[in-house]
Amino acid sequence: ASTLGAAAAQSGRYFGTAIAASRLGDSTYTSISAREFNMVTAENEMKPDATQPNRGQFSFSAGDQIYNWANQRGIKVRGHTLAWHSQQPGWMQSLNGSNLRQAMIDHINGVMAHYKGKLAAWDVVNEAFNEDGSRRSSNLQGTGNDWIEVAFRTARAADPSTKLCYNDYNIENWSYGKTQGVYRMIQDFKSRGVPIDCVGLQTHFTGGSSLPGNFQTTLSSFAALGVDVALTEVDVTNASTSQYAGLTQACMNVARCIGITVWGVRDSDSWRSSESPLLFNSGGGAKSAYTSVLNAL
Ligand code: XIL
Numbered sequence: 001a002s003t004l005g006a007a008a009a010q011s012g013r014y015f016g017t018a019i020a021a022s023r024l025g026d027s028t029y030t031s032i033s034a035r036e037f038n039m040v041t042a043e044n045e046m047k048p049d050a051t052q053p054n055r056g057q058f059s060f061s062a063g064d065q066i067y068n069w070a071n072q073r074g075i076k077v078r079g080h081t082l083a084w085h086s087q088q089p090g091w092m093q094s095l096n097g098s099n100l101r102q103a104m105i106d107h108i109n110g111v112m113a114h115y116k117g118k119l120a121a122w123d124v125v126n127e128a129f130n131e132d133g134s135r136r137s138s139n140l141q142g143t144g145n146d147w148i149e150v151a152f153r154t155a156r157a158a159d160p161s162t163k164l165c166y167n168d169y170n171i172e173n174w175s176y177g178k179t180q181g182v183y184r185m186i187q188d189f190k191s192r193g194v195p196i197d198c199v200g201l202q203t204h205f206t207g208g209s210s211l212p213g214n215f216q217t218t219l220s221s222f223a224a225l226g227v228d229v230a231l232t233e234v235d236v237t238n239a240s241t242s243q244y245a246g247l248t249q250a251c252m253n254v255a256r257c258i259g260i261t262v263w264g265v266r267d268s269d270s271w272r273s274s275e276s277p278l279l280f281n282s283g284g285g286a287k288s289a290y291t292s293v294l295n296a297l
Contacts, residue, residue, distance in 0.1 A: 001294075001297075002294075003035055003036045003294075004036045004037060004279075004290075004293065004294060004297065005036055005037050005038035005039075006038075007294055007297035008038070008259065008260065008297050009038060010297070011252065011297070012258075013251070013252075013257070013258055013259045013260070013297075014038050014039040014076065014258070014259035014260075015036070015037055015038060015039065015259065015260055015261075015297070016037050016038070016039030016040055016041060016076075016078065016259060016260070016261035016262070017033060017036075017037045017039075017040055017041075017261060017262050017263075017264065017265055018040070018041050018042070018043040018233070018261065018262070018263045018264050019033060019040045019041070019042060019043060019066050019069070019070070019265075020043045020044065020045075020264075020269065021042070021045050021062040021063075021065045021066050023265075023269065024065060024066070024069055028266075028284045029265055029266070029269065029284075030069075032265050032266070032280060032284055033265055034073050034075070037075060038074075038075055038076065039075065039076045039077070039078060039120065039259060039261060040066065040070045040075055040076075040077055040078070040261075041077070041078045041079075041080045041232070041233075041261055042062075042063055042066045042067075042077075042079075042080060043263070043264070043271075044087070045062035045063040045065070045066055046063045046066075046079055046080055046081070046111070046115075047080070047081060047084065047087040048081075048082070048083075048084065048087060048088050048089055048092060048107060049087045049088060049089045050062060050063065050087075051063060051107075051110075051111050052089055052092075052107055052110065052111070053089050054089070054091065055089075055091045055092075055103065056106075058110050058111065058114065060111075060114050063115075067115070067118065067119075071118070076119075076120045077118070077119050077120060078119065078120055078121045078122070078123070078232070078261065079111075079115060079119040079121065079122035079123065079162070080122075080123045080126070080167070080232075081122075081123040081124070081125070081126040081167065082107065082108050082111060082112070082122060082123070082124050082125070082151065082155065083104055083107070083108065083124060083125045083126070083140060083147070083148075083151045084125070084126040084127060085127065085128075085136060085138035085139070085140060085141075086126075086127070088139075092107075092139075093139065095139065096139050096142055096143070097142070097143060098143070100139055100140065100142075100143050101143040101144070101147065101150070104140065104143070104147065104150075104151060104154075105150065105154050108124070108151060108154045108155055108158060109154065109158050112155060112158035112159045112162075113158060113159075115159070115162075116158070116159045116161070117159065117161050117162075119159075119162050120162065120163065121162060121163035121164070121165050121197070121198060121230075122155060122159075122162050122163070122164055122165065123165050123166075123167035123200055123232070124151050124152055124155045124164050124165060124166065125148050125151050125152070125166050125167070126167045126168070127167070127168050127169065128140075128141070128148055128166075128168070129168060129171075129178050129181045129182055129185075130178065130181075131170060131176075131177060131178050132177040132178070132181075133177035133178050133179075133180050133181025133182075133184075134181065135181075148166075148185070149189065149194045152164055152189070152194055152195050152196055153194065153195060155195070156195035163197040163198050163228065164195055164196055164197050164198070165196075165197065165198035165199060165200045165230070165232075166182065166185070166186065166196060166198075166199050166200065167199075167200035167202065167232055168182055168200070168201070168202060169201075169202035169203075169204050169233070171199075171201055171202075171218070172201055172203060172205075172211070172212040172215050172218055173212035173213045173214065173215070173218065174213060174214035174215070174217045174218040174221065175213050175214065176212070176213075179218055182199070183221065183222065183225075186199060186222060186225050186227060187225055190225050190226050190227070196227060197227060197228060198227050198228040198229065198230060198258075199222045199227050199228075199229050199230075200229075200230050200231075200232035200233075201218070201219070201229065201230070201231055201232065202231075202232055202233040202234075202263075203231040203232070203233060203234040203235075203247060204233060204234075204235055204263070204272075205234075205235070205236040205237065205240070205243050205247070206236075206237050207236060207237030207238050207240050207243065207275075208237075208240065208243070209240065209242045209243070210242070210243075210246070211243060211246045211247060211250065215246070215247065215250050216250040216253055216254060219250055219251065219253075219254040219256075219257050220253075220254050223254055223255070223256035223257070227256070228256050228257075228258045229251075229254065229256055229257050229258070230257065230258050230259050230260070230261070231247060231251055231257070231259075231260045231261065232261050233261065233262075233263040234247065234260060234261065234262045234263060235262065235263045235264065235270060235272055235275075235277035235278060236277050236289070237272075237275045237277055238275060238276055238277070239267075239276060239277055239278060239279065239287055239288075239289035240289070241288050241289050241291075241292040242292075244279070244289040244292050244293050244296075245292040245293065245295070245296045247260070248260060248292075248293045248296035248297060249296045252296065252297065260293075262278055262279055263277075263278075264278050265278065265280055266278060266280040266281060266282050266283075266284055267280070267281055267282050268282035279293060
């Protein structure tokens with residue numbers, strides 16, 4: 001196959017990108033995106049600050065621009081994200097306790113009702129762990145240790161048709177505390193019947209030649225708990241071709257690794273643009289990392 005999406009589809013997987021609504025008027029950006037990818041994630045437009053700027057007042061215009069752009073082209077969409085310590089609207093940042101717990105539930109219900117039946121998956125909870133595997137302190141964590149399972153139970157009831165994912169960074173190295181902390185939570189959820197379908201590994205790599213230790217073991221270990229895994233926000237310092245090839249190969253080697261999403265199209269579109277971490281250069285040309293990924297799919 002000659003595109004990332006078509007190559008990934010040969011094994012039943014997808015290849016996606018983050019999309020920014022503000023760039024949908026850029027024809028270089030949209031032509032690469034429509035050609036290469038068969039999944040997209042809104043880079044910011046479905047986050048809590050975007051979707052509920054004032055309490056009880058939802059705003060879906062930017063998220064819908066991305067959804068509609070993708071849906072008109074037969075491209076699927078991952079939802080990102082419903083409950084997170086970051087990018088909360090101001091009114092939510094100042095809440096705590098039972099008031100915040102109810103606001104989280106209302107937020108999940110409001111956003112998921114709007115997108116009901118439309119999205120392939122939702123990152124229900126994002127980045128809830130510390131590097132050592134303990135829970136990250138946040139206003140959400142302050143509402144009680146059960147906030148994550150409440151978020152997932154609420155999400156399942158709100159839209160039973162979409163896959164529910166836990167998403168985080170620095171959970172790629174199997175010997176890392178944070179990886180183990182998340183692993184134990186997924187194991188606990190599966191053992192108690194808390195609804196969860198997938199783990200998203202953000203995969204923001206810092207370059208060099210080798211992958212974080214036992215990356216493939218991490219993928220297969222999560223999968224063995226009975227969840228899908230996906231690489232959800234891939235970018236690699238200087239787009240190391242060996243790391244890009246390696247992370248793609250690791251996903252290909254694990255049956256339940258269902259897809260790979262890069263966190264932007266061209267280097268100039270990246271939140272890490274000074275590190276040139278993506279598959280297309282700022283002019284829109286495919287980099288050597290693109291070829292290494294395509295060949296590994
Ligand atoms: C980033 C976006 O790329 C930026 O545009 C924004 O300013 C901050 O958030 N982990 C995540 C993503 O889950 O939502 C973040 O996206 C990158 C880190």
